[in-house]
Every structure is written in structure tokens, then in C-alpha cells.
Amino acid sequence: MxxxxxxxxxxxxxxxxxxxxxxxxxxxxxxxxxxxxxxxxxxxxxxxxxxxxxxxxxxxxxxxxxxxxxxxxxxxxxxxxxxxxxVSRMNRVLEVRPQDFMAVVEPGLTRKALNEALKGTGLFFPVDPGADASLGGMAATNASGTTTVRYGGMRHNVLALQVVLANGQVLELGRGVRKTSAGYNLKDLFIGSEGTLGIITRLFLKLHPIPEHIHTLRVFFDDLSDTAQAAYAVMASGMPVARLELVDEVGIRAINHYLGRSYPEKPALFVEFHSSTKEALEAESSMALGLMQETGAISIDTARTQEERTAQWEARHQAYWALVNLFPGKEYLSTDTAVPISRMPDLVEYSSRLLREMGLTGNILGHVGDGNFHTLVVCEPGDPRAEVFSERLVEHTLALGGTCTGEHGVGLRKKKYLSKEHGPALDWMRQIKQLFDPQNLLNPGKIFD
CATH class of the missing domain: 3.30.43.10 (Uridine Diphospho-n-acetylenolpyruvylglucosamine Reductase, domain 2)
Incomplete structure (x- = not known):
């Protein structure tokens, strides 16, 4: 042309x-x-x-x-x-300030590349969505992941942003400090905006000390409901959990098949603690084990070495691809929802029951420590039941006081739920979009039409 x-x-x-x-x-x-x-x-x-x-x-x-x-x-x-x-070529670490626990990076840098660059500093960037996503994209979708229960998602770990508006103007949003009360918080408005308000060109990221002591557990249960209840019991205890992930029996079977593991094919919790002292770590782990045994744990494995921990979390992060591999030639609908932590066991049970009632094959896994989990529905190409399942799950989630997406973002699939979730506030979101992008040039059709 x-x-x-x-x-x-x-x-x-x-x-x-x-x-x-x-x-x-x-x-x-x-x-x-x-x-x-x-x-x-x-x-x-x-x-x-x-x-x-x-x-x-x-x-x-x-x-x-x-x-x-x-x-x-x-x-x-x-x-x-x-x-x-x-923006993948804009992938430089511009500055590391260990004394300020901060790094300044370009948007195309991936989270793994940042942590590789931080080796030797004693610091790391904790947000871990599984995929080796770009940090600009992670901010644009307010990504979170396995460590969110302790360290928070992107909104908690971005101190400042540089963004370019549709008219070419460059804005510096936020400051490289841990707290500020200076005016409207426009920085957080752009985090999660999915590229509809401006283009992120620089990020000031919060770094954290690498924990001295880490203890990782795999805990298996006979029943998915018991697994979810155990997760809630651990969170309700107030223990400083760093990761708390649920994988159902379908996910464990897929992991075994895909990665050559031999885990019991039962619902499981993958748990990790980060502590400053060995004594605290042992006390926390012991208390967690007691709570989970009270709620039906049948088997407990401990990952003590770095290699064992890496293998455990590789299994969790590879769960999606393991499931795809287990059902070749099928289509997959992956949806995420989040509810107040006390309602998480209810939603897990509802999701499992709904899959059975609709005659669907699916998998439940996710970050149950913060009330967020994913359901992957496996179906034949063109089968409308997967979308019906997603709609019914979101409706139930909203009825429990939850949200249609805890971390995936809205994109195209979830925008039909925003009116029910936000009510009149959705009209103000449209007005904000019009203010920043009057020609509707930046990623139109996402979040809302």
C-alpha cells in the first residue's frame, strides 16, 4: 500500500x-x-x-x-x-538502584530478563504471571501471578511510568518513591488500561530482597472442596504465605503426562513460605501442615533444594501447556475470576459442579491465596457450551461480590460483563478514554466498544 x-x-x-x-x-x-x-x-x-x-x-x-x-x-x-x-526491541535495563530498591526499565524487557540482570544485587522483581511477559504489557494488564498473595501485582510494584499519549505528548506519572500524596494518581489509571489510554515507554519498578529462607510444599487431597477449604484455612491463619496455588486432579494428570512427573493424581496445593529466619520458617511450615492435615490432606511432599523448588514451580507454570498437550485437536477457553477470599471455596466448588452439570471437561487452577483462580474449558471446535459456562461462572462470581477478571484483563472477551460489574462508573471510564484519546486511535474495541 x-x-x-x-x-x-x-x-x-x-x-x-x-x-x-x-x-x-x-x-x-x-x-x-x-x-x-x-x-x-x-x-x-x-x-x-x-x-x-x-x-x-x-x-x-x-x-x-x-x-x-x-x-x-x-x-x-x-x-x-x-x-x-x-516494543520488544525497547528492552534495556536503564538503571538499577539497589539502595532504593528500584529498577528503571524499558517496556519490552521481560520479567525473566530483569531478574537475570539483578543477579548479584540480592534483589528480585516478584510479579510472576507464569509466562515470560514483557514488563510494559504486564503493567498494561495489571498482571499478577503466583507471588501476588505476598508481594502484590503490578499496581503494587510500579512506582512511576513514562507514557506517550495519542497526541504524542509524553507524561511522567508517579515518582520513584514508596509513597506520595501529590495530586490525582494518574499512574494507576494507566496500569490496567490495556493500551487504550497511552503507550508505556518506561517503568520504575519496586524491587524486593531475595528471601533468605524458602520452604515449599506439595499437599494432596482426596477432594477438591477440601483443597479449597485448606487454602482458606491457611490464609485465615494470617501466616505470611508467599505462594498458594491450587491445581485440580485433571491438571496434575496433565503435568505428569507432559513433564514426566509422578505426582499423585489428586487435587493439590502448592505452597511456599519466605522467611527471614530458619526458626520462623519452620514454625510457619509446621502450623500450615497442621491446618491442612485437619482439612483432609492425604500426602505431603517437601521441596527443600533450589532444584526441587524450581521443578515444582515449573510444573505449576507449565500446567496450561500440559493441558493443551493432553487434549490435542481441541479448543480451549481460559477464564479467570476472583472473589473475596472467604467466598473462594464456594466459587471453586461451583465451578467444578458446573463443569460436571454441563458435561464439560475442564481444569481448575490458580492463585487461590488471593481469591483468584482460572478455569480452562476443553471443547470441540465451535462448541458454544464453553462460552455459556464462562457466562454462568462470571454471573455467579459477581453475585458473590467478585470480579469478572482478577488478572487476565478485559480485552475482548470480558467487556460484556463490565456494565453489570461497574454500573454507572463504566460511563465515566468511556469519558476518560475520550479525554485521553479523542480520535479513538489507541487499541480501540478493548475494554468497551
Whole structure:
């Protein structure tokens, strides 16, 4: 297209229309619909982003920020003619300030690459969604993960942001300090905005000391309801849990098959404690074991070495791909919901019962320590029951005072639930979008139409 030639002239060697690039940027990890962009811009600087946005304003074409492509709710899929703005080449660690427990990074840097760069500092970045996502994308979706129960998600671990608005203006949001009361908190408005308000170009991230003592447990149960109740009992005890993950028997069977493990094919809790002293760690672990035995634990394994812990959490992080491998040729709907922690066992039981009632094969796993879990529904291509299941699960979640998404974000799939969840506040969200992006150029069609 002649129009794209002008973009290529503005950004030599940074604009691609190669079919493989277009295909990669027209999908995410699990949303079933695919739609390639017109072109992909591989930005390498703030100036490249501003140049792309200026060109987009002139040609009235939407721009969709793209990091690692690991989202699963359709966040990066164009809804029409659009440019994909890939920031993966903006992947530098700009500064590490160990004395301030802070790092300054570009948006395309992945979380694993950051922690690799932090080796030798005694610090780490804790937010762990499983996938090796880009940090800009993690902020854009307010990602969380296995360690959120102790360290919080992205909103808790981003001190400041640099963002570029649709009109090209650069904003510095927040400050590199642990607390501030200076004006409206616009920084947190952009965290979780899914690229609809601006493009993140720099992040100031909170770092944490690597714990001196770590104890990891795998605890198996006969019954999924007992597993969820045990998770609640541990959280209600007030113990400083660092990770508390539930994997049902279908997930354990898939992990065994995919990774060659020999775990008991029963519902399980994967638990981890981070403590400053060995004595505290042993006391916490002992108390947790007692609570879980009271709620029906039938088998307990301990991972004491770094290698054993790595193997345990690899199994949890590979659970999705293990399930996909267990059911080849099927389609998968992955949904996440979150409720107040006291209602988590109710929702786990409801989800399991609903799968059985609808005759569906599925898996329940997730971050039950903060009331959030995922349900992966396996179905034949075109089977409408998976979407019906998701709708009924979300309806029940909202009735329990929960949210339609705890960490995946809204994207395309969850936007139909926002009116019921937020009521009149949704109209104010639309007005905020109009204020920051009056031409509707930034990732249109996401969060709301």
C-alpha cells in the first residue's frame, strides 16, 4: 500500500509487512479469533513511538501496543485496519538502584530478563504471571501471578511510568518513591488500561530482597472442596504465605503426562513460605501442615533444594501447556475470576459442579491465596457450551461480590460483563478514554466498544 510506504520512509528498517510478522501480531495465546494488522512497527525509541503516532493521526489508523504477545483475552488483536506497535526491541535495563530498591526499565524487557540482570544485587522483581511477559504489557494488564498473595501485582510494584499519549505528548506519572500524596494518581489509571489510554515507554519498578529462607510444599487431597477449604484455612491463619496455588486432579494428570512427573493424581496445593529466619520458617511450615492435615490432606511432599523448588514451580507454570498437550485437536477457553477470599471455596466448588452439570471437561487452577483462580474449558471446535459456562461462572462470581477478571484483563472477551460489574462508573471510564484519546486511535474495541 502506498500509504504504508510513507511509514516505511519515516522509520527505515523498522516497519514490516512480512506475512509471518503480521500473523504473529494478529493473535494472542488463546483467544480464538485472529486478525492481522496492516503492518508492524518495531519501535526502538520514544521518538519511534511518537513518529508512529503522528503518522497514525494523519492517516486515522489505530495503533495497538504489542509486547510479548502472551495475553489471552484478545488484547492485541486488531478489530479492523490497524498498526501493531511492537516494543520488544525497547528492552534495556536503564538503571538499577539497589539502595532504593528500584529498577528503571524499558517496556519490552521481560520479567525473566530483569531478574537475570539483578543477579548479584540480592534483589528480585516478584510479579510472576507464569509466562515470560514483557514488563510494559504486564503493567498494561495489571498482571499478577503466583507471588501476588505476598508481594502484590503490578499496581503494587510500579512506582512511576513514562507514557506517550495519542497526541504524542509524553507524561511522567508517579515518582520513584514508596509513597506520595501529590495530586490525582494518574499512574494507576494507566496500569490496567490495556493500551487504550497511552503507550508505556518506561517503568520504575519496586524491587524486593531475595528471601533468605524458602520452604515449599506439595499437599494432596482426596477432594477438591477440601483443597479449597485448606487454602482458606491457611490464609485465615494470617501466616505470611508467599505462594498458594491450587491445581485440580485433571491438571496434575496433565503435568505428569507432559513433564514426566509422578505426582499423585489428586487435587493439590502448592505452597511456599519466605522467611527471614530458619526458626520462623519452620514454625510457619509446621502450623500450615497442621491446618491442612485437619482439612483432609492425604500426602505431603517437601521441596527443600533450589532444584526441587524450581521443578515444582515449573510444573505449576507449565500446567496450561500440559493441558493443551493432553487434549490435542481441541479448543480451549481460559477464564479467570476472583472473589473475596472467604467466598473462594464456594466459587471453586461451583465451578467444578458446573463443569460436571454441563458435561464439560475442564481444569481448575490458580492463585487461590488471593481469591483468584482460572478455569480452562476443553471443547470441540465451535462448541458454544464453553462460552455459556464462562457466562454462568462470571454471573455467579459477581453475585458473590467478585470480579469478572482478577488478572487476565478485559480485552475482548470480558467487556460484556463490565456494565453489570461497574454500573454507572463504566460511563465515566468511556469519558476518560475520550479525554485521553479523542480520535479513538489507541487499541480501540478493548475494554468497551
Amino acid at each position: 502506498v500509504m504504508l510506504d510513507s511509514l516505511k520512509n519515516l522509520l527505515p528498517q523498522k516497519v514490516s509487512t512480512a506475512p509471518t510478522d503480521l500473523e504473529t501480531h494478529g493473535k494472542d495465546e488463546s483467544y480464538p479469533v485472529r486478525h492481522p494488522p496492516l503492518a508492524v512497527v518495531f519501535a526502538e525509541s520514544l521518538t519511534d513511538i511518537q513518529t508512529t503516532l503522528a503518522w497514525a493521526r494523519e492517516h486515522h489508523l489505530p495503533v495497538i501496543p504489542f509486547g510479548a504477545g502472551t495475553s489471552i483475552e484478545g488484547h492485541v488483536i486488531p478489530q479492523g485496519r490497524a498498526i501493531s506497535l511492537d
